[in-house]
Amino acid sequence: MQIRILGDIMAEEEIKKISLAVIRRLPKYHKCLGELLRNNVEKVSSQELGQMLGFTASQVRQDLNNFGEFGQQGYGYNVEQLYNEVAKILGLHTEHKMVIIGAGNLGQALANYKDFESHGFKIIAMFDINPRLTGLRIHGVPVYDLEELSYVINENNVDIAIIAVPKENAQQVADVLSGTIIKGIWNFAPIEIKVPPHIMVENVHLIDSLFTLSYKINENKLMERLIKQKSKRFEVKEKIIKKLP
Amino acid sequence: MQIRILGDIMAEEEIKKISLAVIRRLPKYHKCLGELLRNNVEKVSSQELGQMLGFTASQVRQDLNNFGEFGQQGYGYNVEQLYNEVAKILGLHTEHKMVIIGAGNLGQALANYKDFESHGFKIIAMFDINPRLTGLRIHGVPVYDLEELSYVINENNVDIAIIAVPKENAQQVADVLSGTIIKGIWNFAPIEIKVPPHIMVENVHLIDSLFTLSYKINENKLMERLIKQKSKRFEVKEKIIKKLP
DNA sequence: TAGATTGTTAATCGATTAACAATC
DNA sequence: TAGATTGTTAATCGATTAACAATC
Numbered sequence: 001m002q003i004r005i006l007g008d009i010m011a012e013e014e015i016k017k018i019s020l021a022v023i024r025r026l027p028k029y030h031k032c033l034g035e036l037l038r039n040n041v042e043k044v045s046s047q048e049l050g051q052m053l054g055f056t057a058s059q060v061r062q063d064l065n066n067f068g069e070f071g072q073q074g075y076g077y078n079v080e081q082l083y084n085e086v087a088k089i090l091g092l093h094t095e096h097k098m099v100i101i102g103a104g105n106l107g108q109a110l111a112n113y114k115d116f117e118s119h120g121f122k123i124i125a126m127f128d129i130n131p132r133l134t135g136l137r138i139h140g141v142p143v144y145d146l147e148e149l150s151y152v153i154n155e156n157n158v159d160i161a162i163i164a165v166p167k168e169n170a171q172q173v174a175d176v177l178s179g180t181i182i183k184g185i186w187n188f189a190p191i192e193i194k195v196p197p198h199i200m201v202e203n204v205h206l207i208d209s210l211f212t213l214s215y216k217i218n219e220n221k222l223m224e225r226l227i228k229q230k231s232k233r234f235e236v237k238e239k240i241i242k243k244l245p
Numbered sequence: 246m247q248i249r250i251l252g253d254i255m256a257e258e259e260i261k262k263i264s265l266a267v268i269r270r271l272p273k274y275h276k277c278l279g280e281l282l283r284n285n286v287e288k289v290s291s292q293e294l295g296q297m298l299g300f301t302a303s304q305v306r307q308d309l310n311n312f313g314e315f316g317q318q319g320y321g322y323n324v325e326q327l328y329n330e331v332a333k334i335l336g337l338h339t340e341h342k343m344v345i346i347g348a349g350n351l352g353q354a355l356a357n358y359k360d361f362e363s364h365g366f367k368i369i370a371m372f373d374i375n376p377r378l379t380g381l382r383i384h385g386v387p388v389y390d391l392e393e394l395s396y397v398i399n400e401n402n403v404d405i406a407i408i409a410v411p412k413e414n415a416q417q418v419a420d421v422l423s424g425t426i427i428k429g430i431w432n433f434a435p436i437e438i439k440v441p442p443h444i445m446v447e448n449v450h451l452i453d454s455l456f457t458l459s460y461k462i463n464e465n466k467l468m469e470r471l472i473k474q475k476s477k478r479f480e481v482k483e484k485i486i487k488k489l490p
Numbered sequence: 491t492a493g494a495t496t497g498t499t500a501a502t503c504g505a506t507t508a509a510c511a512a513t514c
Numbered sequence: 515t516a517g518a519t520t521g522t523t524a525a526t527c528g529a530t531t532a533a534c535a536a537t538c
Contacts, residue, residue, distance in 0.1 A: 216268075290518085
């Protein structure tokens with residue numbers, strides 16, 4: 001009986017969701033391990049791996065232990081094994097078929113990105129409403145009319161759709177995608193699209209990223225001004241306090 | 246004397262750095278306030294603003310109070326005023342001149358992004374080593390030989406450089422940029438570039454983003470497997486425990 | 491075996507949320 | 515004035531770091 005209860009507790013504990021912070025570090029591990037592997041490095045300690053990535057050894061061990069026990073006391077981690085485990089965690093063990101909606105500059109640029117295919121993400125089609133584009137092949141990828149989106153996705157077991165249309169049309173496209181077998185949307189339109197909960201969304205909001213850079217550039221000046229302002233306010237308060245008793 | 250000490254303490258407190266989490270929310274506030282402004286909404290409460298963005302009212306107030314006291318008790322925030330304040334915080338009150346290094350598909354796509362210019366980020370030049378591109382104008386932006394990079398930046402008061410070259414050449418470009426008056430680098434190459442500390446860097450690592458999406462798609466299956474694994478391990482431990490006294 | 495390094499628990503740190511006095 | 519909502523302090527929650535027993 002005691003054991004049943006313990007089991008239930010464990011199951012509950014296990015279901016605790018992995019935090020996005022951890023997830024976003026996984027690609028870094030994957031890349032670093034890939035480089036070590038290519039350099040024929042056989043083993044790596046949490047200490048070393050952390051050093052290369054700017055993480056603490058503790059964090060590396062905590063991160064990895066969310067997914068299993070991949071290391072060996074007194075030895076460290078086998079690079080090849082860990083690389084494969086991380087790849088599996090990231091879902092890179094299966095091929096992914098992708099389509100791009102929007103064959104404009106961004107869509108074309110993405111269609112030409114060699115890195116995707118080399119990691120098992122294959123772009124099989126693009127879609128556009130512009131009749132001057134449909135029928136063409138861009139970087140080897142056929143461009144279809146948007147009308148055919150659902151059909152092509154469902155026929156070809158496409159699991160990822162890339163939204164590269166203007167923000168005005170993004171939700172419309174998302175709605176069509178919601179009726180297909182798609183599992184994830186990589187959204188480059190600067191809006192928050194609404195989709196059913198079984199479809200995962202990852203946003204690339206470039207303008208947000210640029211604004212963040214702008215903030216960083218501006219930060220020093222901003223803080224100087226802020227301190228001046230606050231100390232002025234502080235002086236005023238001082239005066240008020242002095243006038244009391 | 247008492248007051249001097251208090252002042253010092255305050256100054257110290259103020260210098261505490263704003264966390265990246267806060268900074269990355271600022272563009273969201275900016276966008277939302279911009280929409281409200283366009284809809285002629287005059288005032289907004291932290292409650293309402295939070296609701297629209299999926300933040301708590303508390304978080305909205307905490308975030309904004311990092312930078313000043315923009316609201317009014319019993320009223321809320323004036324939309325126009327707050328919009329302008331957030332814009333100032335993000336450094337959008339001054340024009341930014343940008344150059345793109347790498348006139349390939351990505352560089353061209355970025356050169357054609359209307360959103361940048363409409364927010365005060367003006368792309369004045371592109372650079373490439375390909376002699377078939379240099380001398381051309383792409384989406385109205387002149388393409389120069391990479392040799393001229395430093396000169397053009399320094400002559401035109403360019404403050405942001407966009408790296409859109411293959412990863413093999415990214416550090417080289419970053420090194421050249423480090424010798425110019427540039428203040429920030431928006432890096433699209435999938436490596437961590439090294440630059441002097443006065444130059445701010447914002448990375449857009451697309452492959453990391455795609456891998457994160459892949460993880461999300463894969464997560465459910467992954468967790469199921471994980472729970473099975475762990476409960477199996479747990480059963481083994483149970484047996485061992487049972488064998489003891 | 492001794493040394494190394496893991497997996498994991500405990501302590502610390504930081505960010506988010508709640509509460510409430512101040513005040514418009 | 516009464517009601518509303520801020521700015522800010524305190525409580526909570528979650529993520530990171532430290533510590534250490536387990537074990538290769």
